[in-house]
Amino acid sequence: MKTKLLILSFFFISATLMSQVVANQVDDFENGTTQSWYTGTGSTPTNISTDGPSGTDDNYLRNVATGTSGPSGRMVVNNVAQWGGDYPGEGIVGIKLDVRALGTDLNVRVAFNGAGGTICSSSAAVVNDGTGWQTVVIPIDVTDMTLVSGANCCPPGTDAAATLASVSEMRILSSAAADYRGDIIAGEMHIDNITAVTTLTINEQSLSNEFKIIQNPSRSKLMLSLPNSQSKLEVFDVLGKKIITKQLSGLTSTIDVSKWNNGVYLVRVTSDAGTQTKRFVKQ
Numbered sequence: 276m277k278t279k280l281l282i283l284s285f286f287f288i289s290a291t292l293m294s295q296v297v298a299n300q301v302d303d304f305e306n307g308t309t310q311s312w313y314t315g316t317g318s319t320p321t322n323i324s325t326d327g328p329s330g331t332d333d334n335y336l337r338n339v340a341t342g343t344s345g346p347s348g349r350m351v352v353n354n355v356a357q358w359g360g361d362y363p364g365e366g367i368v369g370i371k372l373d374v375r376a377l378g379t380d381l382n383v384r385v386a387f388n389g390a391g392g393t394i395c396s397s398s399a400a401v402v403n404d405g406t407g408w409q410t411v412v413i414p415i416d417v418t419d420m421t422l423v424s425g426a427n428c429c430p431p432g433t434d435a436a437a438t439l440a441s442v443s444e445m446r447i448l449s450s451a452a453a454d455y456r457g458d459i460i461a462g463e464m465h466i467d468n469i470t471a472v473t474t475l476t477i478n479e480q481s482l483s484n485e486f487k488i489i490q491n492p493s494r495s496k497l498m499l500s501l502p503n504s505q506s507k508l509e510v511f512d513v514l515g516k517k518i519i520t521k522q523l524s525g526l527t528s529t530i531d532v533s534k535w536n537n538g539v540y541l542v543r544v545t546s547d548a549g550t551q552t553k554r555f556v557k558q
Contacts (some may be wrong), residue, residue: 284491285406294441298367302357311356312336316406317429320352325489327407327467335373335467342461349379350464351448351457358445362415362471363436371412371470376402379462380552381449386423388455391434391439393425395453398485401551412475415439421453427453450527451554452491458554476534485551486544491557497530504547510543510555527544532557 302310304327309320320338327333340350370385382399397419402413413419417439422432432438448457449464453465486506489498499508502523510518518540535557543552 291465295551296471298356298361298366298471299367300471304336304467306507307334309336312352312354314338314352317433327360335465338464340462344458346412348459349457350460351446353444353446355444359442361476362439362442364440366473367471368416369412369414371472371474371511373408373410373453373467374402375408375465376404377463378404379460380404382449382451383411384450386446386448386455387442388425388429388444389436389438390438392430392432392453394420394424394432394435394438395423395455397421397453401536413474414475423453423455488542488553488555492558494558495533497532497555500525501528503524506544506546513539
């Protein structure tokens with residue numbers, strides 16, 4: 276009996292060690308599987324055998340969100356296998372991946388659950404609909420993360436350092452604000468070459484050049500932090516009707532939205548950093 280317990284313990288420890296994240300590991304989906312990425316009880320990600328970033332015969336992961344209530348309506352994929360472990364201990368400072376958006380713009384973030392609860396990257400990589408594959412790097416240092424609510428699935432975030440040192444689940448999601456569930460949107464997120472990187476190189480500048488919606492949702496004000504002192508603001512309702520257009524001066528701006536109807540709006544900012552669009556919720 277003792278021998279059997281020792282054997283079972285050995286296999287359990289070996290499996291646990293094998294599942295730990297290591298620096299520079301890559302999920303490239305070339306084995307034809309989803310490599311343990313899933314979406315809970317909703318739609319299942321699929322491995323597509325061609326048309327990845329390298330073109331013909333380059334596999335990638337395809338996730339479809341329906342935009343309806345329930346797990347399949349949110350743009351998020353999960354992994355509790357090879358992406359668990361001690362990220363700082365491995366010197367991992369960011370997650371690099373290739374992303375393509377179809378049907379909707381994506382605000383790509385990574386989120387983790389662990390000993391300190393749920394956390395999400397404060398900055399998002401904006402990938403616009405129909406613009407093809409883009410390589411992004413999302414920083415995951417403690418200072419790059421936001422404590423978030425785990426909703427019904429997980430404990431809320433209390434300690435980002437503790438979570439990063441003992442990750443039990445990693446998520447890749449699209450969310451206008453830091454979150455653990457992903458936005459309810461209709462569209463597709465294509466992912467390839469998910470890499471645990473030890474240096475930040477690609478897209479680090481573009482992340483710092485994002486505009487930010489400081490409080491979202493909001494009842495009375497749309498508060499913006501801007502990457503350039505001269506920007507153009509456009510806001511559209513969900514039907515595509517333009518609500519306002521305005522030239523902005525300065526690195527911050529506040530718009531009175533107290534008389535707007537409650538609902539979701541698309542905020543577009545154009546500057547020397549490019550054009551970026553984010554969702555804003557008026558309560």
